[in-house]
Amino acid sequence: MRKREKLASFLTPVVAACVIGAVAPRAPEAIVTNDNRRAAGTLANGVLTLRLEAREGMWRPEGARSRALPVAAWAEEGKALSVPGPLVRVPVGTKVHASLRNSLAAPLTVFGFGKTRGMTDSVVIPPGAARTVQFDATAAGTFYYMARRRLVPPFNGRAEDDMELVGAIVVDPPGARLTDRVFVLSWWFIIDPKSPTGIQRGTMTINGLAWPHTERIDVTQGDSVRWRVINMTEIDHPMHLHGFYFRVTSKGDGARDTLYARDDERLGVTEIVHPFTTMSLAWVPDRAGNWIYHCHFADHISAISSLDHDMGKPDEQMMKHHGADVPHEMFGLVLGLRVAPKGPAAKPAESPRTIRMTVRQKERMFGANSGYAMVIDGAPEAKDPDAMPQPGAPLVLERGRPVAITVVNRAKEPASIHWHGIELESYPDGVPGWSGSGSQILASIPPGDSITVRYTPPRAGTFMYHSHFNESAQITSGLYGPIIVVEPGEAYNPDRDRLFFFGTAGSITNVVFGPFPNYVMNGSDQPRPMELRAGQTYRFRLFNLAEGGPVVVSLANGGMPVMWRSIAKDGAALPLSQVKARPASLLFEPGEIYDFEFKPEKVGDLMLNFGPAPLPPGLPPLPPIFSPPPPQRSVTIRVR
Secondary structure, three states, X not given: OXXXXXXXXXXXXXXXXXXXXXXXXXXXOEXXXXXXXXXXXXXXXXXXXXXXXXXXXXXXXOOOOOOOEEEEEEEEOOXXXXXXXXXXXXXXXXXXXXXXXXXXXXXXXXXXXXXXXXXXXXXXXXXXXXXXXXXXXXOOEEEEEEEEXXXXXXXXXXXXXXXXXEEEEEEEOOOOOOOOEEEEEEEEEEEOOOOOOOEEEEEEEEOOEOEOOOOEEEEEOOOOEEEEEEEOOOOOEEEEEOOOOEEXXXXXXXXXXXXXXXXXXXXXXXXXXXXXXXXXXXXXXXXXXXXXXEEOOHHHHOHHHOOOEEOOEEOHHHHHHOOOOOOOOOOEOEEEEEEEOOOOOOOXXXXXXXXXXXXXXXXXXXXXXXXXXXXXXXXXXXXXXOOOOOOOOOEEEEOXXXXXXXXXXXXXXXXOEEEEOOOOOOHHHOOOOOOEEOOEEOOOEOOOOEEEEEEOOOOOEEEEEEEOOOHHHHOOOOOEEEXXXXXXXXXXXXXXXXXXXXXXXXXXXXOOOOOOOOEEEOOEOOOOOEEEOOOOOEEEEEEEOOOOOOEEEEEEEOXXXXXXXXXXXXXXXXXXXXXXXXXXXXXXXXXOEEEXXXXXXXXXXXXXXXXXXXXXXXXXXXXOOOOOOOOXXXXXXXXX
């Protein structure tokens, strides 16, 4: 389901809740945040005894002086409430005996503690009552528990004050070293049709905190890092790691967790965590400095996800005593990583190739909103001062050859560029106010100014450059382009190497109700026909920075998908077990890159289709207050 429909399905009930009736009084108890480093309960003789209680309290996800939110949360009996709830962590083979007490004023439906686990197993606890539940931890993996008091019509979603009744369950294999970290993604939103953004107020958090208040993760260069990520929201989050590749080691749905064999662990820099699912990943920080791990939906790290904003505007009263992350103005689903150095930093062995790129801005390009573009010196559009290429021209680099890229900002607001997927040093990574280390921290590029960044791409593959300042406006309005890194001595052949870059035709002001801009491919919402030659093998490189939600792309003959061969993800070659021919259909999200090989066998016309993911069958139609989704587009591919 597209992000918009998911918001509609699960957040719009809050509108009804606000209109229908009053909220029960909340106790003033303070809720603490939980970093998921201490296991709850008492473990003895292979049995974990656990006593949890659901109560109401006040949660401050954006720091001690931030706005307090009245929510229900979990606690160990006799201890403080926390968001997320207490961590349940046991070795495989443990019997878990839990008492669950409902100290709320309404019946509580609890998921995750039964024999089948996840969303498939539940128990209803009346107000003031307790229930005993138990399960045998027979399989290692990452799981979760959650609860809700009520379903709110028309789509049976959770009300905002139930969204923090969540917690992690981890079952460790025998003899495991407990050095991994557990990160629970949660959110809190009230939507409002009167708000220009569709949201009255909201926040998105990692272990109960939103950037810039999230925990700083400190590791040392060369460490082995293992994370577990649990998405306890109703929408997808494509989670992106800057500067490094990770291995996806498992994925689960709360009921079961699939642990991949080492040969099946693919590399990536962005991986989708679907609603109420889990993911485990492993990586090695081999370069020192500051980095970030964040959701690649731009509005999930924008002011929309900040409690300092109300009805789409900054709340001046809050801003006076609770300043935002001013150098970048990131919010929400962001973790800051600090890698301490170990040994001397590597230095380039040869003089760099120099490249000059210019950020341009054109006012009222998308209605009342500006468009943005990147122009590379030497590209045809560089000679035309009014040209706004979207995406920007391919930046073709050579593996192992250093580059010095000067970025000139001709826009009317600050800019910064992230070299997505490139394994580089911290300072040029592109996050103003954070990238770098010590006293050398990257600044955004003021209007009329420039900056030169240097790096050496270590692997051939498919990458991209894009804005990392005011992303929800600049990325959605065109400030991006492909990076192709070739092997030494090779040349980029655009005839056989075809680029498919998906974005949106301008920014989204109202992220809930719309209107929603069209999806575009290579800058056009209705691309012209393309030509291929029968018997020729092509490399298709697919990029996604479309902010509206997942993009579904298919290549069909007579309505039936043809076959293409998957070869790479996020610039890294796939493991051999995943390099295979498969139907040419792909659902992917912002920050993801895929490479496929395609060889058309016969002369004739094929159809490339792209657009939003269809709604799952069985859902009722959206109320009239919601704008329709962007249209599906079809592009004729003529095989000669």
